[in-house]
Amino acid sequence: MNNIVNSLKNKMNQKNRKKSRIYRVRKKQAGLPPGSLVHTGTKKIEKVLIDITEYNEEKFAEKTIESVEELFQQKDSNLTTWINICGLHDISLLEKIGDHFNIHPLVLEDILNTEQRPKLDDYESQLYCVLKSIEFDEAAGEITSEQVSLILDKNLLITFQERIPDCFEPVRDRLRKGKGRIRKCSADYLSYALMDLVVDNYFSVLENIGDSIQYLEDELVTNPKTENLNTIYKLRRELLFLRKSVLPLREVLNTMLRDEFDLITSDTNIFIRDVYDHVVQVMDTVETYREMISGMLDTYLSSVSNRMNEVMKVLTIIATIFIPLTFIAGVYGMNFDNFPELHWYWFYPWGFWSTIIVLGFVMFLFFKRKKWL
């Protein structure tokens, strides 16, 4: 028995299967020094894309730059700068950025490790925050997840994403149009706006899942099938995954609210409290859904056992009626020389059939009383 796990693994390697999201773990080679930059995710785009957005209440400029050196020239202390980097596979570029902006090596390592748990790290002059951006992929019928890293410095926000199209377009749009308070505030409010956007996406994913659960619930009552069971398990796994992404995010936001960071103004704090409320709501809904799904499993199992019961009843009714009758027929098929009943003229049409009918009727009453019919 000891070799089972091992042999399973071998079989699996032969099959060369794609590994499911929920079984993926951090894959840094053990013993590498901390801050070793190894990209553990899959390369999702060809070329790393760097956007710079600079703004204050009056000015606004955005451009996509070609070489990382361009990045280091600009710095106008009156403007808030947002640097957005899509794509994580170009490690030398990341190192240059890290050097220039004084990013701690551990932060760079965490940015590259895409199996990171959402967290908030305080490096005194900088705040580092990891989020999971989640979307429901309509085509695949699955939740897809992307790691988003935020580095908040004075007047500066650097964000890292795994792919394009980036999910920050609605916020960039608000910056362009100068709508709301976003242009009046600094990088802390910008990071709030991005977090809010990420959390808003959770709600639409939850809506999709909620629809599926409600549909399944009706299906299970009217027409319980084994495939439904698989869907239940699939949904349970998706919710488990969602919970893994949201639960630590709640801690992140709670830390932001409780600890007083210099980089976050008290004005922005009110907005972060709002995101926190949303995350709590998401967790609430996830837990409700999980409870609904565990209830559905009960429904399924009890409906299966009900059907079994019904099958048993049919079998028992048929057998209970016909087995005694067959015995009687068997009796009169015996070949004894001295078998008086065989010679009674009216026995077959009256005696035999009346016995059969009376017996059948008695059985019918018996089942009626037992409520089987």
Add this chain to the structure above:
Amino acid sequence: MNNIVNSLKNKMNQKNRKKSRIYRVRKKQAGLPPGSLVHTGTKKIEKVLIDITEYNEEKFAEKTIESVEELFQQKDSNLTTWINICGLHDISLLEKIGDHFNIHPLVLEDILNTEQRPKLDDYESQLYCVLKSIEFDEAAGEITSEQVSLILDKNLLITFQERIPDCFEPVRDRLRKGKGRIRKCSADYLSYALMDLVVDNYFSVLENIGDSIQYLEDELVTNPKTENLNTIYKLRRELLFLRKSVLPLREVLNTMLRDEFDLITSDTNIFIRDVYDHVVQVMDTVETYREMISGMLDTYLSSVSNRMNEVMKVLTIIATIFIPLTFIAGVYGMNFDNFPELHWYWFYPWGFWSTIIVLGFVMFLFFKRKKWL
């Protein structure tokens, strides 16, 4: 299998079904700036209704006003003002009110988002509180829920409800009659009175559910049916929903008690402690009911398995008695030339039937010993 969730959703859209309360989530479009006013609930009344009640220990005046401008004229600093707004769909009206009373944009957004979780937000000069008012709709046999928002300012309470008839009539009545201490106290006591009213309604809803559980419990023992199972699931869902409304309310009241808000006097605090006790009692009862219901599921499943057992026993008794007898009858129906028993004259009436009777009696004793009869 990946496409299951997706295909389920498509099927569901075709059916165009009404979405159940428990699967509804916040529907704000992702990326909108905070404070964007979007009414997410369903429009439950045609015209927004605005009531103003002004009172102190001597004076009392109430009126329903037509235009929102009327609202802004009145303000007598000696009177406590209660503005009650029924209906949330008129967004421009809400914006005007928000502007005039300095309500934070996030509060306005939350008032409109009717899937809000009960919460208490402290905006220094104002306290914002969201509750769920719950009623048992006798006609539909369902719990209906409405979001109630309270904004507590100095000498001023603004309440928002989704529909008429509003549920605050008993309190308004006490104000009119000047009964108790309500006219002597300020807006903080008024908000306590409204909260108390909302919590009192929980008790009557719980009483309804308790009655159903007790009835079901008796039914399950005497007459377990599949429909009962559906009712159990329905009750479980109602309790889950109730719990979602009450659990955060406990936190709200706890915060009120623990943090010392300037807007709430220590006299009123004693009363809020009383509401808090009631909410704890509601939670207690909800948890007890949930445990009772999970016990009922066990009862149901074990009674189903008992019945299955009984069906099996009937089948086994019939089969065990008649199968050997049928074999014996079969033997004497064989057509061998040399079959001595067939020619023994008294064998059929004595030998055959005595074998049958003895065998039947042995079986009877066997089942008796096994306690199957």
Add this chain to the structure above:
Amino acid sequence: MNNIVNSLKNKMNQKNRKKSRIYRVRKKQAGLPPGSLVHTGTKKIEKVLIDITEYNEEKFAEKTIESVEELFQQKDSNLTTWINICGLHDISLLEKIGDHFNIHPLVLEDILNTEQRPKLDDYESQLYCVLKSIEFDEAAGEITSEQVSLILDKNLLITFQERIPDCFEPVRDRLRKGKGRIRKCSADYLSYALMDLVVDNYFSVLENIGDSIQYLEDELVTNPKTENLNTIYKLRRELLFLRKSVLPLREVLNTMLRDEFDLITSDTNIFIRDVYDHVVQVMDTVETYREMISGMLDTYLSSVSNRMNEVMKVLTIIATIFIPLTFIAGVYGMNFDNFPELHWYWFYPWGFWSTIIVLGFVMFLFFKRKKWL
């Protein structure tokens, strides 16, 4: 399906059944002002009974008074006064007492609401404490519960009970005899003595339940019956009820110990710690019993499934042995013209019966190997 809960309720009302303790909730009409005195329990005695006991180390006097006015005359500051009121239905009397002793209206309301959760409220000059006094009613085989309210003032203890015989007799006896330290201490020690008495009763109730569980446990192994299942459910419900009474009491005592109340001397605190320990022990035992009972349900279910298994085996053994034999007998009952075996002279006595016996023996070995026999 929506109307199920509703229709259940209607059916129930027709039946006019007594409501079980566990489904009772607070029944104050929603919207009544706080402090409205409504007696929610059932009237358990005819006339309200008022006892006064006054004592210090040297003196002791007790009397039952007729009119409430008598109560207000006496007050000797050197004596500790204990006023004990049995019966809660005379609201005007309660109001007079409340006025005279400055009892907060919310306390009076809570005294009358007999579905109160055990709690401790601090009204600065007074401490208000609610307990559940529990007894095992030997005649009905049920736990009965009564609400006991204590108001502790300086040198004064007022207690409220629902019925006579009151459960405080042993303490009154100790006061009369002047045994122990009770006469030397003040009202705080007296209230401790009463609480201790109430908690001591929990132990005897637990002993009763423990006996039942142990008996049931043996029954289930030797003779599992459906009635046992009902007893299990009944015991589970009793424990749920006990837990609801004891869990908040632990909080009450913990608050007494942690917060330093002026009314409770540090000497008495040591004794309250002792009651606290007892309550923790009661909770421990309740939880152990609950776990034992959930284990008993498992035992029951697995013994049911064992019996089912046995039934199945008997059926299968009988069917597996006789069905093939019946087939063979059927074959030799066929009427083919050309049926050589029928004419072989020794085939019936030797060929047929040896086949039957060999087949039966093979089956026997098969079942032996499968460990079914």
Add this chain to the structure above:
Amino acid sequence: MNNIVNSLKNKMNQKNRKKSRIYRVRKKQAGLPPGSLVHTGTKKIEKVLIDITEYNEEKFAEKTIESVEELFQQKDSNLTTWINICGLHDISLLEKIGDHFNIHPLVLEDILNTEQRPKLDDYESQLYCVLKSIEFDEAAGEITSEQVSLILDKNLLITFQERIPDCFEPVRDRLRKGKGRIRKCSADYLSYALMDLVVDNYFSVLENIGDSIQYLEDELVTNPKTENLNTIYKLRRELLFLRKSVLPLREVLNTMLRDEFDLITSDTNIFIRDVYDHVVQVMDTVETYREMISGMLDTYLSSVSNRMNEVMKVLTIIATIFIPLTFIAGVYGMNFDNFPELHWYWFYPWGFWSTIIVLGFVMFLFFKRKKWL
């Protein structure tokens, strides 16, 4: 149904059974004043045994004394005194000791109440600690438990046990030999040494239970029997009992570490931390074992359902093969005048038997495809 618990109790009394350890509760008569000395345990030895051990780094003396008065003479302030009392039934002796050493009446009451929960009480000048000493009784195959009370005073330790042989021999031996630091330290270190001894015994009990679990685990896979189920329940109960003894002990030690008691030096604190670690390890193991056992129940139930499945398959295979064949044989046993097949000369040997064989083979393939064979 109400009388079930009651009638159960009566039946039980008739049987006059020994009460199992897990159902025993504190049996003090309700209403006795606190500090009433009632011995609630069973009398385990005839005569109370009193040992005195006096020691410091140079001196060591031990003797068994006859009368309690001897105890009160000796007191040399330079020596650490350990008084060990085996047997609790002599109440007057206990009272004398209590008087002489200023032991609080509640402590004396707790010493006598042998169903005490492990706890630590701080009486300023004294520390009182209750432990459960546990042993695995090889003969009875059961865990036996004894209550050990420790009173720690300045330079003085008084210990109470229920029986002889006392379990402290190894520590007394270390004192005699002057091994280690025990003679250099005072009574606090001595009490640590005794606690450490008690906790060490938990490990050997756990080892016994662990062996049983591992053995059972193998048994269940190879040969699931109903008796194994009983052993599982027995082990579960033993672990429940162990947990009840150890969990409060962890709190006791945690309090010792956290609160800084004058009676315990910081040097000894390091050793108490060590015992604390051991207790945490014991709890860990208990929880692991509990999880293993709940896993074993699952194994048992699924193996039972597997066997049921197998029984069903055998029945179905036999029935499915022979029922159609029996029908065919039945057909050719019919007595129609016009029954052409009966007269076809080769039909019986070729037609009939080939049908039978083909049908059997088809069935065989069917079951093969279904993976039943």
Add this chain to the structure above:
Amino acid sequence: MNNIVNSLKNKMNQKNRKKSRIYRVRKKQAGLPPGSLVHTGTKKIEKVLIDITEYNEEKFAEKTIESVEELFQQKDSNLTTWINICGLHDISLLEKIGDHFNIHPLVLEDILNTEQRPKLDDYESQLYCVLKSIEFDEAAGEITSEQVSLILDKNLLITFQERIPDCFEPVRDRLRKGKGRIRKCSADYLSYALMDLVVDNYFSVLENIGDSIQYLEDELVTNPKTENLNTIYKLRRELLFLRKSVLPLREVLNTMLRDEFDLITSDTNIFIRDVYDHVVQVMDTVETYREMISGMLDTYLSSVSNRMNEVMKVLTIIATIFIPLTFIAGVYGMNFDNFPELHWYWFYPWGFWSTIIVLGFVMFLFFKRKKWL
């Protein structure tokens, strides 16, 4: 029944089986003085191996020494010294080391007790930390665990392992090459690097387990077998073991972060926070896996009950169709003299067979409607 545990133990001893890792407990003989050095693990290597590594930013020297005395000569206060000891069975050697480096006797005892729970003990001048180093043994298909002890002193780190090859090679390599910051920092950073290495190994073990779970999940849906059940139990046990190792490690790291130890600089603290994050991630994954596995058990049980259902259906269909037909055949096999149907010329070919076919068709429709076919 009392003797079951006992007899089980005896049987087990006869079998002389190897004890599984999860049932091993601390085996120190009860009553030994604290600090008694007893090696409780198994001796995994022949000779104890002692390595010394000395380094600062410029210098680096490592050697394997023969006698322990060599160890005591060297001490250059500018260098950081790392002493690594592989093998724990040479107690006298350990005692010498303990004496020389002022190691507390309890620490030495814990180093030798290889069933220690991961913990951190603060001995003011030294920090003592126990870890579990875990590897997945490919050959045995099992997780193997080794206890690693770290003693952190000023400029000095002493590590103890149970066997060679030691698992610290990658860190030693980084020291040799002078890569990263490791040579610039002191012993606290070195101990971080070792802890990080240990935690990194957890990830690779988790990856192995994750692969097995995913493979099993697919197997269970396509081909549920009893062996899979055993693998599920095995995986559950491995995860239980992993959890026991990781959960206390989280506490250890949390204490390191929260308490401010002089021996750990704030620079190193940032790195310890990083290890802490990894451990939290490991715990997260372990909990997710545990939930996946409990879900798999449900899948297995419901697939077993599905198959049972299918077996029942086949049986019922066959029996329901053929039992009535057999009865009819039996009827026409009766030997009544007056049996008119037997003499109707076309009855057998038309009447009889049409009845059979019609009946079969009716049954077919019946099963079709019941969705059994």
